[in-house]
Amino acid sequence: MRSGVKMTAQIISGTEIAKQIREELKQEIAELKEKHNLIPGLATVLVGEDPASQVYVKSKVRTCDALGVYSERYDLPADTSEEELLTLIDKLNKDQKIHGILVQLPLPKHINETRVLYALDPKKDVDGFHPVNVGKLMIGEPDYLPCTPHGIQQLLIRSGVRLEGAEVVVVGRSNIVGKPIANILLQKKDGANATVTICHTRTKDIAFHTRRADILIVAAGKPKTITADMVKEGVVVIDVGVNRIGKTESGKSILCGDVDFDAVKEKAKAITPVPGGVGPMTITMLMLNTVRAAKLAAGLISRSNATESKAYPDGEASSKYSGTNIRTKGDQTSWPTNLHSSLHKLLGKSLPLMISGHKDVKVLLLKFLSDVLGNLKARSSTKDSSKTRGSAINKLNSSLSKDYIISGT
Numbered sequence: 001m002r003s004g005v006k007m008t009a010q011i012i013s014g015t016e017i018a019k020q021i022r023e024e025l026k027q028e029i030a031e032l033k034e035k036h037n038l039i040p041g042l043a044t045v046l047v048g049e050d051p052a053s054q055v056y057v058k059s060k061v062r063t064c065d066a067l068g069v070y071s072e073r074y075d076l077p078a079d080t081s082e083e084e085l086l087t088l089i090d091k092l093n094k095d096q097k098i099h100g101i102l103v104q105l106p107l108p109k110h111i112n113e114t115r116v117l118y119a120l121d122p123k124k125d126v127d128g129f130h131p132v133n134v135g136k137l138m139i140g141e142p143d144y145l146p147c148t149p150h151g152i153q154q155l156l157i158r159s160g161v162r163l164e165g166a167e168v169v170v171v172g173r174s175n176i177v178g179k180p181i182a183n184i185l186l187q188k189k190d191g192a193n194a195t196v197t198i199c200h201t202r203t204k205d206i207a208f209h210t211r212r213a214d215i216l217i218v219a220a221g222k223p224k225t226i227t228a229d230m231v232k233e234g235v236v237v238i239d240v241g242v243n244r245i246g247k248t249e250s251g252k253s254i255l256c257g258d259v260d261f262d263a264v265k266e267k268a269k270a271i272t273p274v275p276g277g278v279g280p281m282t283i284t285m286l287m288l289n290t291v292r293a294a295k296l297a298a299g300l301i302s303r304s305n306a307t308e309s310k311a312y313p314d315g316e317a318s319s320k321y322s323g324t325n326i327r328t329k330g331d332q333t334s335w336p337t338n339l340h341s342s343l344h345k346l347l348g349k350s351l352p353l354m355i356s357g358h359k360d361v362k363v364l365l366l367k368f369l370s371d372v373l374g375n376l377k378a379r380s381s382t383k384d385s386s387k388t389r390g391s392a393i394n395k396l397n398s399s400l401s402k403d404y405i406i407s408g409t
């Protein structure tokens with residue numbers, strides 16, 4: 001055992017955080033149906049019989065059912081030709097019931113994955129892997145964030161980890177985890193603004209970098225890539241790796257991550273377990289993207305303009321990041337997935353809102369509020385716009401408990 005004060009890491013539970021986000025989504029999906037007769041739809045496409053892929057697809061379909069997302073499942077034989085697959089994608093691209101398409105990777109060797117990926121309508125690319133969506137993320141105007149990296153960002157934000165100015169070190173540079181999480185966290189946005197280093201197998205001295213990390217994100221795909229001597233005291237560790245290292249007597253896979261969990265947790269401030277860390281977040285963020293795709297398709301939110309890119313994902317990020325606690329009364333655990341839509345709900349339903357936390361959060365809320373009011377204004381041709389804004393603020397304040405007031409100009 002090391003000398004000095006022993007640190008007990010906070011366990012960042014992806015299971016719990018995913019559950020929280022799913023509850024929020026369930027509510028939102030029910031409202032979309034009730035108010036707009038809109039049911040988000042996801043098509044999953046699996047080619048071949050890879051057992052792990054079958055498990056993933058099954059789990060995605062089950063989650064759709066649990067949340068009220070419409071799903072279509074296409075399980076194609078391993079000898080499906082590329083042309084047949086492209087024909088199916090073309091059909092799904094045009095299908096209005098389907099807002100998101102997920103092609104389960106890897107595809108059999110005779111199919112060109114890149115060609116298939118490029119064939120997806122970027123508007124339905126809820127995985128966020130299409131080059132259009134990768135590019136939009138790069139320039140800070142994402143329509144969709146890729147699911148696993150978005151899940152990682154949410155784990156950090158919702159655990160109260162400060163990202164602004166943090167030294168983040170990412171081990172792994174894949175297109176599905178390493179590069180996109182680095183990209184997300186270096187954006188000039190709330191819930192990001194980190195200084196990011198990416199390491200890979202050609203990095204000269206990985207430990208030199210990992211020891212500097214305030215936040216270490218590991219997606220290498222190898223057990224014990226990170227050992228205790230490679231991290232500093234007080235680091236926050238996100239272990240993305242999923243490695244099958246054996247089977248239980250009942251035949252269930254034994255999983256471990258890329259980090260030597262038992263040793264590193266003695267030095268870390270917080271750490272994700274495997275399983276139960278990043279894993280449960282990935283499907284949850286897929287559901288979030290599907291809901292978002294449906295709202296974009298229905299024109300309920302707009303695509304990648306400055307306002308919208310602030311509302312998503314910054315809206316969530318900024319408020320939580322600043323330590324705000326926003327919840328509708330009677331549901332103490334609920335945190336709105338999308339602050340913009342929650343303000344719509346507020347104005348529509350006059351639900352009481354409790355606000356506590358940093359004063360910047362109030363400014364942020366007011367910014368969102370004025371966006372909402374801007375929309376109201378646009379719709380109101382008869383009323384003077386400042387009156388519309390004023391009366392909506394009054395309406396909001398009068399609906400609040402007297403202890404909690406939104407104020408400001």
Ligand SMILES: NC(=O)c1ccc[n+]([C@@H]2O[C@H](COP(=O)([O-])OP(=O)(O)OC[C@H]3O[C@@H](n4cnc5c(N)ncnc54)[C@H](OP(=O)(O)O)[C@@H]3O)[C@@H](O)[C@H]2O)c1
Nearest residue numbers: 148172173174177200201219220221240241242278279282
């Ligand atoms: N929980 C989830 O939802 C989820 C989602 C996706 C992935 N995963 C898991 O995350 C892990 C990574 O997945 P991936 O798709 O990103 O893997 P990948 O495509 O195999 O990429 C691994 C990356 O790690 C780097 N790397 C490997 N060993 C290293 C080492 N010893 N030191 C430094 N860098 C090293 C590789 O460097 P080079 O580029 O130089 O080869 C590569 O960039 C896997 O275990 C996967 O199962 C989990």
